[in-house]
Amino acid sequence: MTIVADARPRVVLGVDTHRDLNVAAVLDERGGELATASFATTAAGHRELLGWAQGFGVVERAGVEGTGSYGAGLARHLHAAGTAVVEVDRPDRQRRRRLGKTDAIDAVAAARAAQSGAATATPKTRTGPVEAIRVLRVVRRSVNHQRTQALNQLRALVLTAPDELRAGLSGTTVLRLVTRAAALRPGPDLADATQATKFAMRELARRIRDLNDQRARLDDQLDVLVATLAPELVAKRGVGTDTAGAILVACGDNPHRVRSEAAFAHLCGVAPIEASSGNTTRHRLDRAGDRQANQALWRIVMVRLTCDPRTRDYVQRRITDGKTKREAIRCLKRYVAREIYQVLPKLGLDNR
Numbered sequence: 355m356t357i358v359a360d361a362r363p364r365v366v367l368g369v370d371t372h373r374d375l376n377v378a379a380v381l382d383e384r385g386g387e388l389a390t391a392s393f394a395t396t397a398a399g400h401r402e403l404l405g406w407a408q409g410f411g412v413v414e415r416a417g418v419e420g421t422g423s424y425g426a427g428l429a430r431h432l433h434a435a436g437t438a439v440v441e442v443d444r445p446d447r448q449r450r451r452r453l454g455k456t457d458a459i460d461a462v463a464a465a466r467a468a469q470s471g472a473a474t475a476t477p478k479t480r481t482g483p484v485e486a487i488r489v490l491r492v493v494r495r496s497v498n499h500q501r502t503q504a505l506n507q508l509r510a511l512v513l514t515a516p517d518e519l520r521a522g523l524s525g526t527t528v529l530r531l532v533t534r535a536a537a538l539r540p541g542p543d544l545a546d547a548t549q550a551t552k553f554a555m556r557e558l559a560r561r562i563r564d565l566n567d568q569r570a571r572l573d574d575q576l577d578v579l580v581a582t583l584a585p586e587l588v589a590k591r592g593v594g595t596d597t598a599g600a601i602l603v604a605c606g607d608n609p610h611r612v613r614s615e616a617a618f619a620h621l622c623g624v625a626p627i628e629a630s631s632g633n634t635t636r637h638r639l640d641r642a643g644d645r646q647a648n649q650a651l652w653r654i655v656m657v658r659l660t661c662d663p664r665t666r667d668y669v670q671r672r673i674t675d676g677k678t679k680r681e682a683i684r685c686l687k688r689y690v691a692r693e694i695y696q697v698l699p700k701l702g703l704d705n706r
Contacts, residue, residue, distance in 0.1 A: 363411035368442070368465025369403070369418045370457045371395070371425035378403050379461035380410050381469055390458040395424070400431040417442040417468025419460070421477035429477050441475040442467050478606030483583050487576065488603045494572045501565040508535060508558045515555075516548045523555075535559035586697050592657035593694075597650035601694060604647035609698050618695045623648040624687045639684065651687040651694075658686075 363383060370377045376395055380388045388410050393403040407413050415438040421429040432439050442464040467473040478485075505528065512523045512531070523534055536559035540552035573595070580595045580602065581588055587598045604621055605612055612618045619625035623643025629636050658665040665686065672682035 364414045365407065365411040366465050366469040367407045367413050367416040367437075368461045368463065368468060369416065369425065369428060370460035370464060371418060371420045371423075371428060372457070373424055375457075376403060376425075376428060377457035377461045378407065379458065379465050380407050381462070381465045382410075385466065385469060387462055390461055392457075395427065397427075397431070400428050403428070404432065404435055404437070413437050415440060415468050417464040417473050418477070419444065419464055426480055430479065430481060433479055433481075439477055440468050440473045441477045442473045476608070476611035478611075479608045480606070482607035483579060484602050484605070484607045487579050487583075487599050490572055490576055490579070491599055491603060494569060494576070497565050497569045497572065501562060501569070504558050504562050504565065508532070508555060508562070511551060511555055511558070515551050519548060519551060532559045532562050536563060584697070587694065590654075590693070590697070591662060592654040597653055600644075600646045600650035604644040605698060612695075612698070615692055615695045618698070619688060619691045621647065622651055622687075622691050624651060624684070624691050626684075626688070648687075651690050652683070654690050655683055655686045 365383070365388065366381045368379045368381070372395070374395055376393050376399065377390065378393060379390045382388055391403075391406060393399040393406070404413070407416075416432050417440050418425045418429050418432070419442050420426075421439065421441050429439050445460055445463040464473075480488075508531065512520055515523070523531060526534070535555040538552040538556045538559075540556065541549040544550045544553055576599060577595050580598050584598055584602060587593055587601070588595065601622075605618075612621060616625060620640070621643055623640050623645065625640050625643075626637035627640050629638040655665070659669065668686065669679060669682045672685060673679060677685075
């Protein structure tokens with residue numbers, strides 16, 4: 355049996371993504387620009403874009419800007435078609451000032467970044483249970499923000515309320531404040547400041563109760579999803595549904611894109627960055643990475659500091675060695691990241 359190799363030329367695709375329009379560019383094997391074109395950001399447009407690029411040869415890889423926003427749909431389509439996709443950052447500002455800025459120039463720059471190896475990050479597939487967790491967490495975060503805002507407004511109204519109204523609402527817990535405010539009975543004359551304040555307080559309290567119910571429903575769904583997907587992760591000391599969900603979302607439905615434990619530490623923003631010069635050897639804080647995953651690691655460490663004697667002993671030992679408590683906590687976040695990375699291959703996601 356004779357196997358005939360595909361003799362068609364190999365090309366690289368670059369795409370500058372927008373809300374309603376994707377601008378694509380194709381480069382040949384030597385980096386020469388073959389063509390640029392625009393396509394709609396619809397399923398038909400994605401098919402047309404890929405077919406257009408394949409007309410020049412075998413698409414070796416595609417560099418796509420904004421795979422987590424405007425380019426999410428196109429990245430999913432390319433991934434389903436078997437095309438390797440890499441995440442491309444926006445073009446360098448110096449290059450933009452020198453060459454100008456058009457969508458076609460940005461598409462060519464994306465293709466060159468993918469071809470040269472300057473862009474290597476594998477985007478999230480966003481097609482599995484982790485994507486379901488992400489969208490539920492988006493709503494839950496919004497609910498928390500609105501609830502906090504409504505509570506602050508209710509407390510502010512209590513502070514400025516007439517004395518007879520304020521006396522029955524100040525100095526209570528949040529639960530009692532909401533319960534009492536929701537039970538207020540304003541009169542029909544809202545031109546009266548007292549009656550208008552009662553009405554406003556009642557509306558805020560009812561909104562808070564509705565938001566509490568909505569958050570409870572979201573928590574029930576997230577508890578089931580996270581526990582089913584990552585039981586070994588939530589079994590770790592200090593790891594709950596919220597922290598586990600943040601870590602899962604940072605990794606995505608294809609955690610094999612995180613190639614090493616060091617890469618996972620960089621993803622979570624807990625890898626020390628080399629900042630040495632001359633005779634000075636030092637490291638600085640990593641302020642990059644997924645900040646929600648970084649916050650999740652911090653919360654895990656805080657929980658362990660309250661209930662795990664080994665964690666408290668470690669912090670005390672590092673303080674004795676000359677580090678501050680903040681520096682010791684940074685070291686602990688790095689160790690927690692290493693511990694969690696060992697669990698990732700056991701998750702019910704893509705094979706690593």
